[in-house]
Amino acid sequence: MKYISTRGSAPSLGFEGALLAGLASDGGLYVPEAWPTARISGGSYAECAAQITHQFVAEDIPFDVYRKLCEVAYSSFRHPEVAPLVEVAPDHYLLELFHGPTLAFKDVALQLLGRLFDHVLAKRGERVMIVGATSGDTGSAAIDGVKHCDNVDIVILYPRGRVSEVQRRQMTTVDSPNVHCVAIDGTFDDCQDLVKAMFNDEPFRLANNLSAVNSINWARVMAQTVYYFTSLHTLDRQASFSVPTGNFGNVLAGWIAREMGADVHGLIVGSNSNDILTRFFESKEMSMRPVVPTLSPSMDIQVSSNFERLLFEMNGRDGAATKSQLQGFRSAGTFGVSAPQFDRWIAPVFKAHRSSDDETVATMRRVYSETKMLIDPHTAVGLAAAMAHGEAGVPTITLATAHPAKFPDAVEKATGVRPGLPEHLADLFSRPERSTDLANDLAEVERFVASKRRAL
Numbered sequence: 391m392k393y394i395s396t397r398g399s400a401p402s403l404g405f406e407g408a409l410l411a412g413l414a415s416d417g418g419l420y421v422p423e424a425w426p427t428a429r430i431s432g433g434s435y436a437e438c439a440a441q442i443t444h445q446f447v448a449e450d451i452p453f454d455v456y457r458k459l460c461e462v463a464y465s466s467f468r469h470p471e472v473a474p475l476v477e478v479a480p481d482h483y484l485l486e487l488f489h490g491p492t493l494a495f496k497d498v499a500l501q502l503l504g505r506l507f508d509h510v511l512a513k514r515g516e517r518v519m520i521v522g523a524t525s526g527d528t529g530s531a532a533i534d535g536v537k538h539c540d541n542v543d544i545v546i547l548y549p550r551g552r553v554s555e556v557q558r559r560q561m562t563t564v565d566s567p568n569v570h571c572v573a574i575d576g577t578f579d580d581c582q583d584l585v586k587a588m589f590n591d592e593p594f595r596l597a598n599n600l601s602a603v604n605s606i607n608w609a610r611v612m613a614q615t616v617y618y619f620t621s622l623h624t625l626d627r628q629a630s631f632s633v634p635t636g637n638f639g640n641v642l643a644g645w646i647a648r649e650m651g652a653d654v655h656g657l658i659v660g661s662n663s664n665d666i667l668t669r670f671f672e673s674k675e676m677s678m679r680p681v682v683p684t685l686s687p688s689m690d691i692q693v694s695s696n697f698e699r700l701l702f703e704m705n706g707r708d709g710a711a712t713k714s715q716l717q718g719f720r721s722a723g724t725f726g727v728s729a730p731q732f733d734r735w736i737a738p739v740f741k742a743h744r745s746s747d748d749e750t751v752a753t754m755r756r757v758y759s760e761t762k763m764l765i766d767p768h769t770a771v772g773l774a775a776a777m778a779h780g781e782a783g784v785p786t787i788t789l790a791t792a793h794p795a796k797f798p799d800a801v802e803k804a805t806g807v808r809p810g811l812p813e814h815l816a817d818l819f820s821r822p823e824r825s826t827d828l829a830n831d832l833a834e835v836e837r838f839v840a841s842k843r844r845a846l
């Protein structure tokens with residue numbers, strides 16, 4: 391299977407190439423040249439993952455090797471089912487995606503991605519340096535995904551004093567020689583600008599073999615298609631999915647699973663006050679606005695970067711058209727789609743709902759009073775959307791994207807109960823931390839990164 395860019399002018403690549411490149415050289419995102427179909431015959435989560443997604447990697451990795459990588463990746467989850475389905479109300483289910491090492495759904499993709507990187511790099515005799523910026527969740531999931539890798543070093547920049555203590559400790563207490571956390575004297579945007587500047591510094595990028603594992607990497611989306619299939623297999627009926635959405639990666643995986651033959655009835659997009667997608671689904675127009683902080687910070691985004699993959703489909707896979715539309719978006723801050731495009735691609739599948747912080751709190755409170763279950767604020771945004779758009783006779787599965795203990799203040803505010811960390815993290819607050827303070831200075835950060843690169 392070959393991968394092509396959504397902007398039409400980068401060379402097509404095989405799986406290994408798309409995995410290691412992340413972003414295409416024309417600024418686009420890689421997608422398979424056609425959507426295959428998939429069916430599962432049951433078995434463990436890892437077995438199902440291998441059955442569904444091996445076809446995306448088959449030219450580069452034999453099935454038995456790939457199945458082993460899936461088994462190792464998902465053995466890091468504390469729940470034997472990996473992604474269990476739990477009923478919250480008649481015809482309403484939660485799909486718990488937070489049983490991985492860092493308590494958020496990003497582990498599902500990043501645990502596999504780390505194993506894939508290491509396998510592919512070992513085969514090629516290469517080594518990469520991953521650099522990234524985090525405002526909290528992604529950094530810890532990325533670190534945990536690569537902490538065992540022989541061929542990957544990782545430097546994560548975070549804004550000093552501006553991530554929660556749980557989030558910081560999940561990064562700084564990982565004791566692996568290839569993991570380096572840097573507290574930058576600045577904001578999250580400063581950290582992100584430093585990362586972009588390192589990638590734009592071509593001599594530095596090439597000398598250090600820089601790489602990224604951000605949410606536009608095809609392999610992350612691929613790994614996320616699996617739980618749509620497994621949850622439908624468990625339920626044994628058609629269902630709709632409600633997805634708390636930021637970058638559109640998770641819900642896009644649901645759309646792809648549907649294209650691949652999963653019995654997905656509809657997809658409900660839940661957003662917080664950063665509601666660019668909900669406004670798009672109401673108005674056929676995407677328009678940027680400044681980000682406002684909310685109780686569900688992992689969804690506080692201005693632009694949903696993975697939407698580009700759906701837009702490419704809506705444009706009949708015309709890369710040039712997609713490129714000019716997105717260039718217009720960058721310069722004017724807005725673009726629209728036509729009524730026929732909307733009616734063909736969006737209206738039959740997608741619905742959207744926005745939750746204010748008050749509604750998020752009310753949802754957490756209501757679930758606790760009715761079921762004694764604690765849910766995190768992101769999951770609450772998804773569940774509110776499911777309640778708003780659920781259809782009679784069609785079960786709705788809400789993706790539970792974080793463990794409540796990851797956002798204890800919001801959960802306590804809503805329910806009066808402070809959720810405790812699961813056992814494997816119970817001693818998080820007594821583990822030694824490793825982190826380096828650096829100024830918001832490109833030369834200083836580049837010196838640090840170069841010094842941490844292990845020899846091949």
Ligand SMILES: *Cc1c(COP(=O)(O)O)cnc(C)c1O
Pocket residue numbers: 494495496527605634635636637638639640641688689768791792
């Ligand atoms: C990243 C994240 C999301 C948003 O997922 P996208 O794939 O970016 O739409 C939702 N909830 C939590 C807890 C997250 O960490």
